[in-house]
Amino acid sequence: MKTTRSTAKPVHKPVFANGDDIQIPVFTLLKPDGTLYAGAGQSSLERDTARRLYRAMLYTRVLDERMMAAQRQGRLSFYMQCTGEEAAVVGATAALDDADMIMAQYREQGALAYRGFTTEDFMDQLFGNQGDPAHGRQMPIHYGSRELYYLTISSPLATQIPQATGYAYGQKLAGQGHCTLAIFGEGAASEGDFHAALNMASVHKVPVIFLCRNNGYAISTPVTEQFAGDGVAARAFGYRMQSIRVDGNDALAVYEATREARRLAVEENEPVLIEAMTYRLAAHSSSDDPSGYRSKKEEEAWRKKDPLRRLQRWLLDRGWWEEDEERELVESLRREVLDTMKRAEKRRPPALETLVTDVYAEVPPALREQFDELVAHVRRHPEAYPRSAPWLDADQADDALRDDTSAHAGEARP
Amino acid sequence: MSRMNLLQAINNALDTAMAADPRVLCFGEDVGVFGGVFRATSHLQEKYGRERCFNTPLVEQGIVGFANGLAAQGSVPVAEIQFADYIFPAFDQIVNESAKFRYRSGSLFDVGGLTIRAPYGGGIAGGHYHSQSPEAYFAHTPGLTVVVPRNPHQAKGLLLAAIRSPDPVIFFEPKRLYRAAVGEVPDEDYQLPLRQAEVIKAGEDITLLAWGAQVEVVEQAAEMAEEAGISCEIIDLRTIVPWDVETVASSVLKTGRLVVSHEAPLTGGFAAEIAATIQSRCFLYLESPIARVTGLDTPFPLTLEKEYMPGPLKVFEAIQQTMDF
Ligand SMILES: Cc1ncc(C[n+]2csc(CCOP(=O)(O)OP(=O)(O)O)c2C)c(N)n1
Numbered sequence: 001m002k003t004t005r006s007t008a009k010p011v012h013k014p015v016f017a018n019g020d021d022i023q024i025p026v027f028t029l030l031k032p033d034g035t036l037y038a039g040a041g042q043s044s045l046e047r048d049t050a051r052r053l054y055r056a057m058l059y060t061r062v063l064d065e066r067m068m069a070a071q072r073q074g075r076l077s078f079y080m081q082c083t084g085e086e087a088a089v090v091g092a093t094a095a096l097d098d099a100d101m102i103m104a105q106y107r108e109q110g111a112l113a114y115r116g117f118t119t120e121d122f123m124d125q126l127f128g129n130q131g132d133p134a135h136g137r138q139m140p141i142h143y144g145s146r147e148l149y150y151l152t153i154s155s156p157l158a159t160q161i162p163q164a165t166g167y168a169y170g171q172k173l174a175g176q177g178h179c180t181l182a183i184f185g186e187g188a189a190s191e192g193d194f195h196a197a198l199n200m201a202s203v204h205k206v207p208v209i210f211l212c213r214n215n216g217y218a219i220s221t222p223v224t225e226q227f228a229g230d231g232v233a234a235r236a237f238g239y240r241m242q243s244i245r246v247d248g249n250d251a252l253a254v255y256e257a258t259r260e261a262r263r264l265a266v267e268e269n270e271p272v273l274i275e276a277m278t279y280r281l282a283a284h285s286s287s288d289d290p291s292g293y294r295s296k297k298e299e300e301a302w303r304k305k306d307p308l309r310r311l312q313r314w315l316l317d318r319g320w321w322e323e324d325e326e327r328e329l330v331e332s333l334r335r336e337v338l339d340t341m342k343r344a345e346k347r348r349p350p351a352l353e354t355l356v357t358d359v360y361a362e363v364p365p366a367l368r369e370q371f372d373e374l375v376a377h378v379r380r381h382p383e384a385y386p387r388s389a390p391w392l393d394a395d396q397a398d399d400a401l402r403d404d405t406s407a408h409a410g411e412a413r414p
Numbered sequence: 415m416s417r418m419n420l421l422q423a424i425n426n427a428l429d430t431a432m433a434a435d436p437r438v439l440c441f442g443e444d445v446g447v448f449g450g451v452f453r454a455t456s457h458l459q460e461k462y463g464r465e466r467c468f469n470t471p472l473v474e475q476g477i478v479g480f481a482n483g484l485a486a487q488g489s490v491p492v493a494e495i496q497f498a499d500y501i502f503p504a505f506d507q508i509v510n511e512s513a514k515f516r517y518r519s520g521s522l523f524d525v526g527g528l529t530i531r532a533p534y535g536g537g538i539a540g541g542h543y544h545s546q547s548p549e550a551y552f553a554h555t556p557g558l559t560v561v562v563p564r565n566p567h568q569a570k571g572l573l574l575a576a577i578r579s580p581d582p583v584i585f586f587e588p589k590r591l592y593r594a595a596v597g598e599v600p601d602e603d604y605q606l607p608l609r610q611a612e613v614i615k616a617g618e619d620i621t622l623l624a625w626g627a628q629v630e631v632v633e634q635a636a637e638m639a640e641e642a643g644i645s646c647e648i649i650d651l652r653t654i655v656p657w658d659v660e661t662v663a664s665s666v667l668k669t670g671r672l673v674v675s676h677e678a679p680l681t682g683g684f685a686a687e688i689a690a691t692i693q694s695r696c697f698l699y700l701e702s703p704i705a706r707v708t709g710l711d712t713p714f715p716l717t718l719e720k721e722y723m724p725g726p727l728k729v730f731e732a733i734q735q736t737m738d739f
Contacts, residue, residue, distance in 0.1 A: 077539045078539075128541075128716050128717040129717070135715075135717075136715065136716050136717030136718065137541060137542050137714075137715045137716055137717075138541045138542045138543070139539075139540065139541040139542070139543070139544065139716060142541075142542075154543070155499070155542070155543030155544065156499070156502070156503070156543060157500075187471075187472040190471035190472040190473045190476070191473050191474075191475075191503065192473060192475050192476075192503065193503075218444075218472050219444045219448070219451060220444045220446075220447065220448035220451075220469075221443065221444055221446075221448075221469045221472070225446070225468075225469045225471070226471050226472065287451075288451075292448055293447055293448050349717050349718065350717055350718065352718065354715075354718070355710060355712060355715055355718050355721060355722060356710065356712055359711070359712045359713065364711075366711065367710070367711050367712065370680065370710050370711060371710070374710070374721060377727070377728060377731065378721065380731075381727055384720075384725075385720060385721060387717065387718065387720065387721070388718060
């Protein structure tokens with residue numbers, strides 16, 4: 001019986017294989033100035049998709065700028081930017097079917113922007129108000145959307161990577177030709193979960209794409225202290241998996257690589273690892289100050305490789321985009337974000353009852369009792385609970401309303 | 415004596431331990447040049463070099479597994495887990511390995527030198543995954559010592575004792591108090607006893623028991639109670655396991671009443687263990703049921719954090735109900 005897939009020949013002296021022997025090239029189409037490299041073939045990106053892609057990148061940039069400013073003004077408790085990595089995130093998303101699943105890490109608002117998450121959706125989550133489908137339980141930026149096939153973000157790193165393998169295996173069994181994209185940082189790729197995910201995906205031939213945004217830092221830790229050797233892409237070899245390294249600031253290259261990865265995943269059930277080489281231009285989060293661990297000079301060098309400018313140039317050259325159009329768009333997006341933010345800030349907080357719902361499918365009696373005690377306590381001390389006390393009776397009205405609509409749910413309406 | 419906040423006291427304890435013993439090493443995510451995301455390890459790499467204070471790759475099971483090996487070898491690792499919420503990838507290494515090294519080898523091997531530090535707790539608008547208090551999970555595993563300081567003086571003295579303890583210690587730091595708790599801390603090397611609770615205020619009518627950030631909350635409730643003419647005895651448990659039953663029981667024998675408070679959910683929380691033990695020790699002396707004021711039996715929320723947390727008003731009401739039973 002064959003117990004190994006290895007076809008290795010025997011040798012009779014100790015020969016050590018070294019990871020350094022394998023250097024994985026970087027796939028890139030667009031030069032930093034936005035013109036195509038000689039030898040770069042025609043892009044398969046079509047006009048509408050290209051415009052949608054670029055628009056989502058612009059939107060993400062505007063959103064990040066505005067929300068970072070809002071955080072600095074104390075209007076928002078926390079924020080994380082995608083800045084510098086828009087091409088990696090949005091380029092990959094554009095290469096998928098809109099009903100392919102995305103399991104992101106936290107810095108991937110560009111994927112949601114591409115799929116049509118509205119400004120209101122963003123703001124309701126960021127402000128944890130009544131409109132947030134997850135009822136203000138998680139910190140800002142922990143978005144999720146079932147409609148847009150985007151799993152709600154979980155803070156513990158890398159947990160979504162093996163989940164992507166499992167989800168994709170289910171998609172394969174369902175036979176509807178879909179795949180799952182797991183996006184994560186090079187830091188998270190150190191977690192055991194990452195290795196488990198790749199191993200299971202290759203053993204079980206799962207239609208999953210692993211996209212590592214190698215952006216140079218995990219908070220303050222540079223890649224040189226994260227791993228030795230030739231990056232994350234090389235790890236796929238140990239699992240006999242397809243892998244590609246791509247210029248993560250080149251939306252065209254990311255798009256092409258992901259398109260082919262999707263084909264391999266969906267048509268051949270081959271999992272793929274993509275390593276997108278990019279740079280986290282902003283701070284890790286609004287709580288971080290990168291000046292303590294890296295130089296302005298290093299950041300400036302990467303600013304010159306801005307993924308937005310590159311794609312813009314390509315679009316302008318093809319006549320698919322106009323500078324005036326961009327100016328107006330950015331203006332109107334800024335206004336939209338600002339106006340929507342103002343409304344979201346004023347929306348009421350989630351109902352008190354959301355403290356105990358969604359823990360189990362049904363609230364268990366002991367928890368119901370804890371909740372009733374809490375309500376009685378809040379009623380006795382309304383001044384101490386300004387976020388929930390003013391709404392207690394409104395919540396009851398809401399409940400009554402809910403009961404009312406469910407009672408009539410089956411009735412025909414005029 | 416110097417005035418320090420809780421973070422500075424921890425930094426000072428680590429500095430003291432590293433200066434006194436070259437076997438002491440500090441490591442974890444962002445612990446090196448940056449000094450940790452909260453700055454608990456600031457300047458240690460400058461002072462003691464990259465071999466003794468360094469960044470690890472981002473892998474908690476690796477950090478603790480590595481630390482277990484180091485401790486077995488005779489080094490004294492102080493590993494940082496960035497947030498207590500992220501200690502769970504290392505759960506297997508902690509509960510199956512750290513906790514059982516000595517037991518399974520009949521003391522041929524042990525990891526007594528190991529200390530795991532992790533910031534825990536709510537009140538910082540951290541929401542679901544930056545606010546948990548996981549002490550009860552570890553309290554259920556024999557072989558571990560779980561310690562929670564409440565102020566800078568304790569933080570230094572207890573951390574030094576943890577680092578020098580012959581058993582592996584998990585040291586949960588109340589991150590809400592990192593900068594908020596400021597106090598006098600001796601400059602010299604000193605240790606506070608592990609496994610020993612501290613009676614921080616004597617009283618007659620009722621015993622209030624808490625640890626870490628919750629002690630301050632209980633103190634505020636006690637002030638409200640004193641105004642209502644109720645005399646409270648306040649105990650800081652300090653070491654969650656193995657815990658100081660004697661100090662708590664003798665207080666309850668005197669007062670006849672006990673309120674225990676913690677941020678973690680009610681069911682299976684450490685207050686349940688305390689209530690069961692004290693009830694069997696003090697049954698005939700109890701004048702009312704032991705009360706628990708805790709988080710809800712739910713994960714930790716963000717927007718409604720204040721409603722979730724056991725605050726002074728909730729503790730005060732529990733005191734009143736216990737008195738009026
Ligand atoms: C299991 C776990 N450990 C630690 C953290 C704290 N943490 C949040 S982000 C981060 C760095 C992640 O870096 P990387 O994966 O490279 O992504 P990037 O931020 O660069 O996009 C860390 C350590 C966490 N969220 N989860």
